[in-house]
Amino acid sequence: MPTAIFISPDGSSAEVDVPVGTSLMHAATTHGIDGIVGDCGGAMSCATCHVFVEEQFVAMLPEPATSETQMLDYTAAPRQPNSRLSCQLLMTDELDGLTVRIADPQL
Numbered sequence: 001m002p003t004a005i006f007i008s009p010d011g012s013s014a015e016v017d018v019p020v021g022t023s024l025m026h027a028a029t030t031h032g033i034d035g036i037v038g039d040c041g042g043a044m045s046c047a048t049c050h051v052f053v054e055e056q057f058v059a060m061l062p063e064p065a066t067s068e069t070q071m072l073d074y075t076a077a078p079r080q081p082n083s084r085l086s087c088q089l090l091m092t093d094e095l096d097g098l099t100v101r102i103a104d105p106q107l
Helices: 024-030 066-074
Strands: 003-007 013-017 050-053 083-085 098-102
Touching (some): 003 024
Antiparallel strands (some): 003 013, 050 098
């Protein structure tokens, strides 16, 4: 099973197994990762699952949909070029080791 690494704003990290097809937001909330709120449950209406994807993984991800791009304009933490909503990032075998930094703050 592929893994994802979540790096908290304080620099601590957690590695979790993520079933293929599962969103990073769901994996984070299931594993109790602090900082990923996911208030809307993945409906892309709250932007409380904002993450910064580590540079080596950015090109491996599909381009964000227009709706995700628009939601990223409303995140609490300033948007960066590698900003994504973790509810829109689905795990694949190719993304094994995907590393993201949790945006601070989310709310």
